[in-house]
Amino acid sequence: MGADHGHDDEAGSTSKPAAWARRPPGVPAGVPPPSVPLGFLAAAAVGLIGCGVAFWWARAAGIPDPTADPVVAATHFGVLATLAMGVLGAVHQFVPVITGRSLRSVRLARATLALWFGAAWMLPLGIATEQLAVTAVSGALAGLAVVALAVNLAPALAVSGKGAPVTGLRYAVGAAVVTGFLGVLFVGNRQGHWFDPAGHVDLTMGVVGMFGWLGLSYVAVAEKLWPMFFLAHVPGRHRAGRFAVHLMASGTALLAAGLGLEQDALAAAGALVLAAGLGAHLTSLAIHVRHRRRRADLHLVFVLTSALWLVAGTGLAAAGAALIGSSPVTGAALVAAAGCAFGGWLLVTLVGHAHKVVPFIVWSALRSRGIATAPSGKPLLFADLYHHRWAVATYGATTAGVLGLCLGFAASWSSAIAAGGWLLVVAGVLAAANLSIVPLRLLRSSATPAGAASGARAATPGLARPPQMPVAPTGR
Ligand code: HEM
Numbered sequence: 001m002g003a004d005h006g007h008d009d010e011a012g013s014t015s016k017p018a019a020w021a022r023r024p025p026g027v028p029a030g031v032p033p034p035s036v037p038l039g040f041l042a043a044a045a046v047g048l049i050g051c052g053v054a055f056w057w058a059r060a061a062g063i064p065d066p067t068a069d070p071v072v073a074a075t076h077f078g079v080l081a082t083l084a085m086g087v088l089g090a091v092h093q094f095v096p097v098i099t100g101r102s103l104r105s106v107r108l109a110r111a112t113l114a115l116w117f118g119a120a121w122m123l124p125l126g127i128a129t130e131q132l133a134v135t136a137v138s139g140a141l142a143g144l145a146v147v148a149l150a151v152n153l154a155p156a157l158a159v160s161g162k163g164a165p166v167t168g169l170r171y172a173v174g175a176a177v178v179t180g181f182l183g184v185l186f187v188g189n190r191q192g193h194w195f196d197p198a199g200h201v202d203l204t205m206g207v208v209g210m211f212g213w214l215g216l217s218y219v220a221v222a223e224k225l226w227p228m229f230f231l232a233h234v235p236g237r238h239r240a241g242r243f244a245v246h247l248m249a250s251g252t253a254l255l256a257a258g259l260g261l262e263q264d265a266l267a268a269a270g271a272l273v274l275a276a277g278l279g280a281h282l283t284s285l286a287i288h289v290r291h292r293r294r295r296a297d298l299h300l301v302f303v304l305t306s307a308l309w310l311v312a313g314t315g316l317a318a319a320g321a322a323l324i325g326s327s328p329v330t331g332a333a334l335v336a337a338a339g340c341a342f343g344g345w346l347l348v349t350l351v352g353h354a355h356k357v358v359p360f361i362v363w364s365a366l367r368s369r370g371i372a373t374a375p376s377g378k379p380l381l382f383a384d385l386y387h388h389r390w391a392v393a394t395y396g397a398t399t400a401g402v403l404g405l406c407l408g409f410a411a412s413w414s415s416a417i418a419a420g421g422w423l424l425v426v427a428g429v430l431a432a433a434n435l436s437i438v439p440l441r442l443l444r445s446s447a448t449p450a451g452a453a454s455g456a457r458a459a460t461p462g463l464a465r466p467p468q469m470p471v472a473p474t475g476r
Helices: 037-058 069-099 105-129 133-158 163-192 203-229 242-260 262-289 297-323 328-368 388-412 415-449 449-458
Strands: none
Touching: 037 069, 037 105, 037 242, 037 328, 037 415, 069 133, 069 163, 069 203, 069 328, 105 133, 105 163, 133 163, 163 203, 163 242, 203 242, 203 262, 203 328, 242 262, 262 297, 297 328, 297 388, 328 388, 328 415, 388 415
């Protein structure tokens, strides 16, 4: 599929075909129209609600066997409809920002959203209702979506000299393609029973998807976002981010190969390299936190909590792997709890970064429509676009939800799984409502003649740049 050549309304009709032509000053060139990242992120919030309901529904089915189909369905609502959806939104926004090159096509981005939405909902629904045809279609949609993603991002990711973030994103897009095709294989196996997914083979997909694609996307983009969001200027060249990207990619490949081929020594070596990569990522976080100039805020709390889930997941996975031979039920329960903790690592940081990134994108979108005043009548700031207390409540519900799932699987405690599920529903509703209600109200009021006049009056040259526009003193 080619470029849009300006036919897309929001994309405008100027020379950058897959960029947002009407962006206000200060917004980097090449970014897609706001509806692209916001569409993915809205779908991720809906996915989180679906994931919570699915875990409540699967609460008893996972005990004592966490590989039972209802749990596989709930897991895929989490990894596909929530985490992957959010990560897709982030990469469509940040690849152009980091590389300075626009997407190949805005329409292809919208097609990716539609394809992934279909795959992400049809797979778990098909597994839950035992409809093989529905799972088959989901596999086809997932395969098409990852190809569309790779085709759309390839020209931007071909840029050279942009360091660890771009290298990591290249690996991550490669892993997305591998995950998509493993999905096609696993879905096909449900129809034809070509191989036995028992043992550790079924975890291959979890490892490639969770660490190679979703985790590496976060680790790579964080190297660019943390300097901005923490206002952290790290003196000299720190290498932790680069080590993290390369070690995670090679560790994931070795661990996945070891699990898929049932070669325990290879899998153990891969797990060690992957753990070293994750350690380098945490080292990079510590360096950025130490050199930050922004005061501790809710975003920092989200990021640090997410890091704690990564540590907890690593400990639970190591304990599960050590016990699975001698005590298979306990070992499998701990591995399932580790999966929840690793999911929590990505979910908590996704929700935390959404509270930074969505107001920034929405602010730019409102400015491009001439809306520059808050409901109070003062100049519009990012902080006016959501309620801080509701954001704190969202943090609490997300963290407690992950804790409920972890405890529930580790201790075979179905009430904790059910409570965790409902807390994730609350988190999804809160995040979606909190990040959208004020902007929608501003849009509605600007549509009235009085609102439009006040917006136009307030669109002063003094607001030509976004407030607190993040600066990127990366030093790299
Ligand atoms: C980030 C992406 C993904 C992650 C982290 C992931 C994770 C996992 C995990 C951990 C399992 C094993 C579940 C268990 O045995 O308890 C699994 C199984 C499965 N996955 Fe995925 N997955 C991802 C993407 C996909 C995609 C894109 C598809 C297809 C559309 C898919 C289809 C399946 C199927 C059919 C199974 C069941 C295999 C069987 O036992 O028959 N997955 N996945």
